[in-house]
Amino acid sequence: MDESPKSAKQHTQNKGPQSKRHCWECRRRCLVCDSELPECKRCRTSGIRCPGYGEVKPTRLKWVTPGRVLSRDQKQKKSLVYQNQDGNADIITGNTSITVSKKYDIYTPIPRFEMHEEVHAILQGYEYFNSCIYKDLVPLHELGYNPYVYPLSEKHLQAAVWCPDYLKYGMLCMILSHRINQIGIAIPPKETVEKFYLYWGLAVRSLNEYLGMEDKRLGDTVIAGILTLLLADIQQGSSLNWRCHLDAIYRLIMLRGGFYKVAESKSMEPLLLCFWSVAVMGNTTCPASDLFMTTFQRETLKFLPQQYITTVSPIQLCPVSLFVELIKINHLRMRVTRPNAAGTEAFQKGSFEILERINCFSPHRLAQSKSSNQEYWTLVGLVYQAAAALYCILSLQSLSIIPETPALRVQCATHGRLMQTLLVEALASKSLKRFMIWPLVVLGVEAVHGDALMREFVAKELSELSQSVGSYVPLTAKRVLGEFWASGKTRWDACFDRPYVFTGQIAVDTSGLMPLYK
Known part of the structure; x- marks a missing residue:
């Protein structure tokens, strides 16, 4: 089905540097592939088996046309799926559905997002956090030393490039939401709002992918990713979603052995x-x-x-x-x-x-x-x-x-x-x-x-x-x-005729997780 590493290499060499092929996984995720052999670095870093560069689309992948995501309410054996739409969540493990959402058939358009755009967005977010958000948090030290308030350094910037997409895009959502709300106008800039929902969609899609991997779904970074989306939704005014986020985290904690085990x-x-x-x-x-x-x-x-x-x-x-x-x-x-x-x-x-x-x-x-x-x-x-x-x-x-x-x-x-x-x-x-x-x-x-x-x-x-x-x-x-x-x-x-949450928290400290995604 896939080309061998040798034939893929010959194919690339014959067509010149401008025709480097993206692997099927990077194409599916609308990312720039480094075209390394026998597997690309992005797949290797994400813990995904690279499907290769063949001419024929691998059948073991559920293909989604680039620029479009299809989310369906389906129960799958030996999988755990997290969905967040209209206040619903799906958490499925083994043959048992822990939480079943309403049935829905939703198409969320997600444009192509190239690597240079991603790096540029991270750099802008890095500068905005230090110049605006961190500056507003510094006075908290007046109440005593606060270990969760610090400026972002080059170390954090380097880690952001390789951290899972759901953390990366979730943090960008937080930064954009902060900017939208600090502008303080009735109708915020359309471009900024569109970027927020673009990153939000990419973060949710990435979370779903990780929750589908048995060796990744129960990790600390996944819980951090859901918390990041939870706070981004609350901060942006989408407070109807907060309970499904909390429910997902609670169930993941239970699957890991309970609160006391996770607290270790x-x-x-x-x-x-x-x-x-x-x-x-x-x-x-x-x-x-x-x-x-x-x-x-x-x-x-x-x-x-x-x-x-x-x-x-x-x-x-x-x-x-x-x-x-x-x-x-x-x-x-x-x-x-x-x-x-x-x-x-x-x-x-x-x-x-x-x-x-x-x-x-x-x-x-x-x-x-x-x-x-x-x-x-x-x-x-x-x-x-x-x-x-x-x-x-x-x-x-x-x-x-x-x-x-x-x-x-x-x-x-x-x-x-x-x-x-x-x-x-x-x-x-x-x-x-x-x-x-x-x-x-x-x-x-x-x-x-x-x-x-x-x-x-x-x-x-x-x-x-x-x-x-x-x-x-x-x-x-x-x-x-x-x-x-x-x-x-x-x-x-x-x-309070339905659940609300009123918190001033806009982000969660993930600095302790950096060694996990280096």
Whole structure:
């Protein structure tokens, strides 16, 4: 079927340097092939068996015409397929379908993307990250040394050329999305948006290819690739996809032996931190009937490595003890929606115990435990304490677990006024403002109770925050809250009628993975 190495070499020599043949795999992926024999370097680096340069198309490949990708909902033996479209995901392993998406037949046009264009895009992304994104993240060091904030070096640039396509294009998606949102105009440049979706399509296609390889699908880099797409989708406003990304990561972790087994890998630390934080904070703004992984999160609390939730990171600054209470609230909300749920009295007792622990939290003690900028840490503690108390009361009142008493209404109003005052100061700080999206959302839910000035404050700050941090997330929050305020409803679950996630995280640290794809 394929030409032998000798005949392929003769064929190339006879036709001159301008007629070098691309191997069938590079042709299928619309990449420039180096035409090395007996197999090209791109295939060898990607861990793919090079199909050669023959005149006849190899039948062992499922051929897709260059410039067009065909994605179908199919179950295949001994394969694992990841699809992301309209909020659906396919994860199939062995003969068993773990998750089955809706049946669809989608054609996504992907233009040819030559190597020189790829290198140029990486260089532009490298320069943009250091001059814009990194510059905005530097103030985070004011809160203490942050291992996840650093400029890109030549070492990172060289690694980017050889890293898997899903990481490469996923990071380019993040950079383009940041640029689109920092422009801050109603209609962003068409060319920039088109490039975003081009890279997004290339990243998804690459992920599908790797998940089809038994020796690649469970690697750290694959999880990093899905997380990168997750954050890119959230950042660009495609928040409907976030749950299928998380579900894919969770199932891959289970296939690798579970969370504790995966946590043994040092390179997985920032990935698990991101995964855990997005899952927990995302559950706070989801309907109680559609929460994700709450039982697992509750069961692992006493074993969860402290560095995953106490390290200063570009994800969230929620103090560890309050973060634990958020997990417990999420779990309680889930339990109430079960068909055979226990009596209201038991749930109510657990609710007030959680609220009491939140009220007993000491922001000043938190600040004293930090080595630098204790005033900022006190401010962080006060903001998140008020936000956690509001989330506890409002979300559990929405399920009729906590009664709606005048005393609790006064307590919520007091927390709301305090939060607004604190947020004015926090949002003026370059080191704190990107962590204030979730507290602003919580304040927005409280503002439905008749405070027009508070609603105006939340809407204004969310609009400005979107352009400042280069993310569409604050604008999504503004839209959701605006619809809630206009609806005439007041309950927490009426605001978040489907899953949302409000995070300021735009990328995940993959520097620990570089040795894996050299």
